[in-house]
Amino acid sequence: MVTRAGAGAAVAATAVVALLSAALALYRPPLDAVLERAFSLRKVHSIKDMENTLQLVRNIIPPLSSTKHKGQDGRIGVVGGCQEYTGAPYFAAISALKVGADLSHVFCASAAAPVIKAYSPELIVHPVLFAEGGNEGLSSNKTFRALSSDSPSAVDEVEKWLPRLHALVVGPGLGRDDVLLRNVQGILEASKARDIPVVIDADGLWLVAQQPALIQGYQKAVLTPNHMEFSRLYDAVLRGPVDSDDRHGSVLRLSQALGNVTVVQKGERDILSNGQQVLVCSQEGSSRRCGGQGDLLSGSLGVLVHWALLAGPEKTNGSSPLLVAAFGACSLTRQCNHQAFQKHGRSTTTSDMIAEVGAAFRKLFET
Numbered sequence: 277m278v279t280r281a282g283a284g285a286a287v288a289a290t291a292v293v294a295l296l297s298a299a300l301a302l303y304r305p306p307l308d309a310v311l312e313r314a315f316s317l318r319k320v321h322s323i324k325d326m327e328n329t330l331q332l333v334r335n336i337i338p339p340l341s342s343t344k345h346k347g348q349d350g351r352i353g354v355v356g357g358c359q360e361y362t363g364a365p366y367f368a369a370i371s372a373l374k375v376g377a378d379l380s381h382v383f384c385a386s387a388a389a390p391v392i393k394a395y396s397p398e399l400i401v402h403p404v405l406f407a408e409g410g411n412e413g414l415s416s417n418k419t420f421r422a423l424s425s426d427s428p429s430a431v432d433e434v435e436k437w438l439p440r441l442h443a444l445v446v447g448p449g450l451g452r453d454d455v456l457l458r459n460v461q462g463i464l465e466a467s468k469a470r471d472i473p474v475v476i477d478a479d480g481l482w483l484v485a486q487q488p489a490l491i492q493g494y495q496k497a498v499l500t501p502n503h504m505e506f507s508r509l510y511d512a513v514l515r516g517p518v519d520s521d522d523r524h525g526s527v528l529r530l531s532q533a534l535g536n537v538t539v540v541q542k543g544e545r546d547i548l549s550n551g552q553q554v555l556v557c558s559q560e561g562s563s564r565r566c567g568g569q570g571d572l573l574s575g576s577l578g579v580l581v582h583w584a585l586l587a588g589p590e591k592t593n594g595s596s597p598l599l600v601a602a603f604g605a606c607s608l609t610r611q612c613n614h615q616a617f618q619k620h621g622r623s624t625t626t627s628d629m630i631a632e633v634g635a636a637f638r639k640l641f642e643t
């Protein structure tokens with residue numbers, strides 16, 4: 277006799293087998309990643325799931341069409357860039373364009389704006405992050421300074437643009453200036469209020485570690501921590517050290533503790549979770565890591581998140597659109613790294629990787 281629960285399990289098992297055979301049919305050898313269910317970590321641990329997930333990424337990519345008007349495929353905003361850091365926001369914003377966004381905006385501190393504009397005529401650069409008085413760089417108080425009420429605030433300046441943006445990438449080259457972070461806090465709150473997806477990286481994650489409530493439970497947030505940033509977040513949210521023997525479990529737990537916010541832990545393999553599923557992206561990259569690689573990831577993720585949400589859950593086959601988008605961005609970044617390394621070896625830099633976006637995209641998603 278089978279119990280009702282037993283019968284249910286049998287049906288579920290059949291579904292898993294069906295899923296795996298479908299995946300097997302799609303499997304192609306160079307691709308190597310796994311999809312795991314949170315409740316059976318390391319059980320459904322198969323390479324073919326990677327190809328299955330890549331297929332979902334292909335499903336969310338909007339076809340090119342001459343009938344669309346400019347802006348339909350994505351208007352992305354990057355919030356970051358200060359006196360010290362101008363490369364990161366540039367890399368993120370240009371990556372968004374190269375992946376297929378129609379317009380890419382950068383909202384940065386005024387000192388960074390002319391530099392970023394000089395890197396590229398293709399970006400729209402707004403020197404607004406310190407709009408309250410132009411005394412940027414001078415503040416190093418531990419407490420946030422109040423914004424003066426008689427000058428337009430940075431938050432208002434960015435908020436004006438929010439209705440025209442499909443996704444924000446917050447953090448590349450942000451720095452940790454108190455006033456600036458306070459502005460970014462306001463920008464995050466305004467984005468949440470408008471239901472705009474946000475990808476948070478670098479010093480944006482530093483801010484989230486100080487105030488996890490900022491993104492707690494926000495279903496349209498994706499965090500992209502590296503090893504250090506992950507440990508800091510984990511410690512801030514779960515009040516304990518990361519179990520380094522259980523990366524999958526750690527990413528899952530952090531995501532759940534943040535209310536199922538999507539978390540992408542970058543590393544030798546990228547581990548992704550939305551609190552329900554755990555995906556592993558081990559698309560072949562190279563042994564070369566260059567500063568700026570994370571900006572390519574965050575910028576391309578901004579576009580893919582927009583596309584995934586636009587495509588809707590039927591295109592992602594029931595999987596979380598944000599998780600599928602994140603998987604796509606991780607695969608693409610790693611493929612760019614791989615291709616750039618083939619050509620440049622040890623001298624590979626992020627600019628070399630960005631030059632590969634077109635070919636890498638075609639190889640992964642359009643063949």
Ligand SMILES: *[C@@H]1O[C@H](CO)[C@@H](O)[C@H](O)[C@H]1NC(C)=O
Nearest residue numbers: 294295298299328331332593
């Ligand atoms: C979509 O889901 C169905 C049912 O779970 C499964 O059979 C199929 O293989 C999935 N397709 C992809 C591309 O993941």
Ligand SMILES: *[C@@H]1O[C@H](CO)[C@@H](O)[C@H](O)[C@H]1NC(C)=O
Nearest residue numbers: 493532534535536550551552
């Ligand atoms: C997150 O997902 C888990 C697994 O599905 C679920 O048990 C939990 O209730 C979810 N948490 C929130 C805040 O939605």
